[in-house]
Amino acid sequence: MKSFLYPLVALTLAACSPSGQEPIDREALVTRNNPHVTTPDTLSSLSVGNGEFAYTVDITGLQTFPEDYKKGVPLGTQSQWGWHSFPNPEHYKPEEVLKEYDFGRGHKELYSCQFKEKGRQKDACDWLRKNPHRLHLGIVGLEFDQPVKLADVHDIDQKLDMWNGKITSHFTVNGRSYDLETACHPQRDLIAASVVAPAKTGIKLHFPYPTGGHCDDACDWNSNDKHTTQIISQDAQNAVIRHSLDSTTYYVRLTWEGQAKLTEKKKNYFVLLPADSTFSFSCEFLPQEPVQDNKPLPPFGETAAAASQSWQSFWTKGAAVDFSHCTDPRAKELERRVVLSQYLLAIQCAGSTPPQETGLTYNSWFGKFHLEMIWWHQSWLPLWGHPELLERTLAWYDKAEPKAREIAARQGFDGVRWMKMTDPSGEEAPSNVGSFLIWQQPHYIYLSELAYRANPNDSTLARYARLVDETARFMYSFATYEPERDRYVLKGAIPAQETLRAAETVNPPFELSYWHFALQTAQQWRERQGLERNAQWDELLAKLSPLAYNEDSLYLAAETATDTYKDIRFTSDHMAVLGSVGILPMNDLIRPDYMRNTLDWIWDNWNWNKTWGWDYPMTAMNAARLGEPEKAVGALLMDKRTNTYLPNGHNYQDGRLRCYLPGNGGLLTAVAMMCAGWDGCTTHNPGFPQDGTWDVRWEGLQPMP
Numbered sequence: 001m002k003s004f005l006y007p008l009v010a011l012t013l014a015a016c017s018p019s020g021q022e023p024i025d026r027e028a029l030v031t032r033n034n035p036h037v038t039t040p041d042t043l044s045s046l047s048v049g050n051g052e053f054a055y056t057v058d059i060t061g062l063q064t065f066p067e068d069y070k071k072g073v074p075l076g077t078q079s080q081w082g083w084h085s086f087p088n089p090e091h092y093k094p095e096e097v098l099k100e101y102d103f104g105r106g107h108k109e110l111y112s113c114q115f116k117e118k119g120r121q122k123d124a125c126d127w128l129r130k131n132p133h134r135l136h137l138g139i140v141g142l143e144f145d146q147p148v149k150l151a152d153v154h155d156i157d158q159k160l161d162m163w164n165g166k167i168t169s170h171f172t173v174n175g176r177s178y179d180l181e182t183a184c185h186p187q188r189d190l191i192a193a194s195v196v197a198p199a200k201t202g203i204k205l206h207f208p209y210p211t212g213g214h215c216d217d218a219c220d221w222n223s224n225d226k227h228t229t230q231i232i233s234q235d236a237q238n239a240v241i242r243h244s245l246d247s248t249t250y251y252v253r254l255t256w257e258g259q260a261k262l263t264e265k266k267k268n269y270f271v272l273l274p275a276d277s278t279f280s281f282s283c284e285f286l287p288q289e290p291v292q293d294n295k296p297l298p299p300f301g302e303t304a305a306a307a308s309q310s311w312q313s314f315w316t317k318g319a320a321v322d323f324s325h326c327t328d329p330r331a332k333e334l335e336r337r338v339v340l341s342q343y344l345l346a347i348q349c350a351g352s353t354p355p356q357e358t359g360l361t362y363n364s365w366f367g368k369f370h371l372e373m374i375w376w377h378q379s380w381l382p383l384w385g386h387p388e389l390l391e392r393t394l395a396w397y398d399k400a401e402p403k404a405r406e407i408a409a410r411q412g413f414d415g416v417r418w419m420k421m422t423d424p425s426g427e428e429a430p431s432n433v434g435s436f437l438i439w440q441q442p443h444y445i446y447l448s449e450l451a452y453r454a455n456p457n458d459s460t461l462a463r464y465a466r467l468v469d470e471t472a473r474f475m476y477s478f479a480t481y482e483p484e485r486d487r488y489v490l491k492g493a494i495p496a497q498e499t500l501r502a503a504e505t506v507n508p509p510f511e512l513s514y515w516h517f518a519l520q521t522a523q524q525w526r527e528r529q530g531l532e533r534n535a536q537w538d539e540l541l542a543k544l545s546p547l548a549y550n551e552d553s554l555y556l557a558a559e560t561a562t563d564t565y566k567d568i569r570f571t572s573d574h575m576a577v578l579g580s581v582g583i584l585p586m587n588d589l590i591r592p593d594y595m596r597n598t599l600d601w602i603w604d605n606w607n608w609n610k611t612w613g614w615d616y617p618m619t620a621m622n623a624a625r626l627g628e629p630e631k632a633v634g635a636l637l638m639d640k641r642t643n644t645y646l647p648n649g650h651n652y653q654d655g656r657l658r659c660y661l662p663g664n665g666g667l668l669t670a671v672a673m674m675c676a677g678w679d680g681c682t683t684h685n686p687g688f689p690q691d692g693t694w695d696v697r698w699e700g701l702q703p704m705p
Contacts, residue, residue: 008569021697024322026315026385030163030213032324033339035648040150042072043658046160046167046645048191050472051389053079053285055140055191055362059156061169061180062193064141066219068150072657073650074217076172078360079189080351081287081500082135082208084248092124097430098410103492103503105480107412123441125430132343132423134356136208136218137285138243138254139253140191140539143202143271148173160648161342163315165307165592169599184347185303186310189577190284192303203281204265205252207243215430218363229268233292240290241270253290255297255584256281277559314346314433318385319700321671326694330637333645337636338671341648341664342384348659349377353396353424358659361595368423372440372496375583376614376662380448383672385700387454390447397444397467400426408474415473419442436494436502438478439511439576442518444471449521449522449705450529472522474538479544488544489559490515493642496576497557499569502661507559509547513580516544516587518704546589547580553579554597555590555598564603572610575602577620585678585705593698603631608640613663614652617670624674624687632674632687633694636667676701 012280038045038667040059059066063075093383099113100376114129115121155177167182179196195201206228208219227245234240254262259275272281280300284290298306323335348359354374357362374393381390384416397418398403403426404481406414413416418441419426419436428435428554448464479488494500496507517542523533548559553578555572556562564570581595599622616635623631637643643663644652675698688694 001114004410006487024320024699025078025165026320027312029320029324029335030186030315030339031161034162035057035160035340037647039154040068040156041647042069043650043652045069045073045075045157045361046648047344047347048165048167049185049360050186050188050310051347051350052352053184053625054347054363055182055443057167057169057182058141058150059086059153059169059171060061060142060178061156061158061167063139064204064505065094065150066139066141066206066217070219071655073646073648074363074393075141076217076283077137077140078134078362078367079137079359080353082137082285083132084135084245085131086127086210086212088131090120090127090128092121092127094128094427094430096124097121099653100659101502102494105412105492107489109411110286111411111435111491112428113180113435114430114432126441128427129429129431130212130214130366130642133210133212134218134363134369135210135248135250136362137250139204139206139208139219140177140283141204141206141359142195142197142202142585143273144173145198145200145202160343162339163308163311165532166304174431181300181304182305183300183307185284185298187305188543189286190282190297191304192282192298192300194280194304196278197344199277200273201277201329205241205254205270205272205283207268209245212366213363214366216362217324220369222450224267226558227268229270231262231264231270232289234262238296239272242289243268251286253284253286253297253329254281255299257299260628270435271601283307288429296488314386317353318342319383319672319702320698321675321701322697323697325697326693328689330633330695331696334519334633334637334671337645337649337664337667340645341668344666345377345380345661345664346386346667349665350381350386350392352392353458354378354393354427356661357660358593362661364657365421366429368421369445370434370440372420372437372663373662375443375446377665379447380554380665380668380672382454383452383702383704385702386428391451391463394444394447394451396424399424401467401470403427406620408477412476413474415470415475415483416467417441417474418471433498436492437496437498437587438493439496439514440492441454441471441475441478442514443469445518445521445525448525448705452525453702453705461525461528465529468525472537475519476540477609478536479540481543484584486543488540490545496579497570497574498556499573500561505558505560506673507545508557508576508704509555509577510576510583512545512547512589513584513587516589517584518539521705544589545576547594549591549594553591553594553597555594565605568607571605572607573614574615575606578622579603579618580621581625582618584636586625588682592626595622595627597627599623599628599631608638611640611642612659613642613653616640616663617666618671620687621673624670625678627686629674629687632670634691672701672702676703678704679688 209223281295323331349355408417419428421429618634619633
């Protein structure tokens with residue numbers, strides 16, 4: 001059955017859709033934004049991938065100089081399945097790092113915490129935070145016949161062909177010419193390359209041990225004694241390699257065209273040396289030993305053709321936004337960011353588990369992923385016509401449900417409490433911040449709603465309705481009723497603006513609005529199934545606290561943060577108050593004039609140098625909903641370090657986070673809203689100035705709630 005809201009959505013889409021424009025030339029749009037690298041810039045690495053697997057290359061088109069790039073955009077080979085844990089001889093367990101809190105909700109609550117003092121609890125915490133960690137599966141690069149440094153590489157001409165999913169690389173070393181093409185198979189964890197190189201140029205396969213580092217390339221090259229790599233089979237055209245490290249084992253399968261031989265150069269280091277100067281190879285990474293069916297891997301030509309077909313389907317079936325008719329000089333850069341962000345997010349953040357913030361490029365937070373970021377990574381997908389990619393990831397929540405139910409129960413709540421920092425198993429990493437966040441909780445309801453709007457049918461309801469209900473049950477039980485004021489409050493949580501403390505914070509504004517939106521949406525899901533509305537949820541909606549404000553009619557960072565506009569703690573980090581309107585629709589907890597006052601103050605006074613990449617699209621969405629399109633555009637293109645977009649499209653934050661994909665995802669969600677609007681919108685391109693300089697053409701976008 002269809003929701004009563006769906007006709008409204010359809011009418012809104014018709015009202016906000018463009019009319020009378022020529023079809024967008026999708027190929028021209030994509031190709032004019034292809035990255036072109038002509039210098040050895042270690043922040044300009046390029047990647048190929050398919051959402052489950054990604055492979056990042058240097059200027060040679062392979063991973064020839066990993067050490068030079070480790071502090072830039074590292075040369076990662078990562079997958080959704082590739083995880084590892086160090087040995088645990090002390091048998092540390094998650095329950096050892098639980099700490100009891102009393103937030104005045106009538107019961108004790110156990111949180112997974114970090115411990116600072118030396119002892120078993122600290123050791124357990126340290127082990128649990130870094131295990132499991134995502135693996136770098138192995139370096140696949142050129143092996144020169146003589147020592148070559150990055151500075152020896154000249155005449156660089158490298159392009160990423162996003163329309164076909166292929167990287168072409170030309171360069172010279174000592175006057176000798178090299179030409180490579182690199183592609184990733186769309187359904188397999190497999191890269192293939194065509195190589196034209198001087199004689200005696202080989203392909204190296206070098207396998208690292210993991211570092212267990214918080215944020216690095218995950219390559220420890222000094223621990224060869226801790227892991228082993230063996231060729232377990234080889235014939236004239238194929239080889240299989242087994243890599244074993246502690247209790248983890250995976251496999252690499254090679255196929256090549258022409259004569260070549262794979263030999264061990266030294267421990268964990270192998271070289272495939274072809275007989276001819278023109279050759280190609282395929283390399284697949286596998287979690288289990290491959291079946292010996294004597295079928296070779298797809299050759300380069302087949303993989304390149306499959307990649308081309310897949311990418312052209314992605315670009316033509318999804319939405320498109322064309323800024324080439326705009327006369328504002330900022331439009332060209334905005335288009336570049338938009339096109340590159342689609343490519344990066346499709347290869348890095350559209351797999352079977354939620355993505356880490358650096359995607360499949362290199363590890364941050366030990367390779368773990370953060371569920372409060374999934375909205376930023378993936379809310380754009382159904383808005384841009386790719387709901388199936390969102391749904392591929394949402395299926396993971398079913399696997400994580402037992403852990404989420406356990407967290408809620410040990411804290412005395414109903415339903416499921418979604419964890420923050422986690423891994424494919426759903427285990428909650430101990431944290432004195434992450435364990436107290438709550439804004440990841442409504443994401444499941446919001447994303448399920450976007451999936452339903454893309455496919456409003458009983459099948460979608462059946463897939464997500466149960467966990468929508470369980471998510472809402474926690475949200476209701478988490479809110480605290482204050483009989484003396486006849487209201488519900490949110491407390492005992494760290495809000496999205498993480499500079500606030502759990503024990504001191506009551507009624508953070510974004511969380512209040514998100515509770516309101518998510519519980520209303522959960523009620524609509526009940527109605528779509530022919531069920532009665534939950535009376536308790538309706539009571540909470542009617543009595544949920546409005547956003548707190550000061551004497552200047554500015555909304556506070558929390559009801560308890562009365563010094564919001566005087567204390568640097570409250571004017572740094574995320575200006576989450578703006579998410580109350582922007583990410584979310586206007587609601588009856590908020591006065592539009594007070595929110596506009598707040599936007600203006602933040603615009604002029606916020607500590608913008610202490611922000612993150614998704615703060616700019618959040619500001620843009622707020623400005624768009626409040627009828628401030630110039631601010632919306634200005635926010636997306638604000639000249640700040642954390643709003644930098646590198647030549648390869650990655651959102652640069654700082655020396656630690658050279659990639660930050662939530663910024664890319666937020667950009668795409670904001671642009672979708674600024675073009676197609678939201679429920680009730682009647683203006684075409686409502687997020688862009690209507691002065692004639694922003695003639696933005698678009699196709700296939702869906703409005704936001």
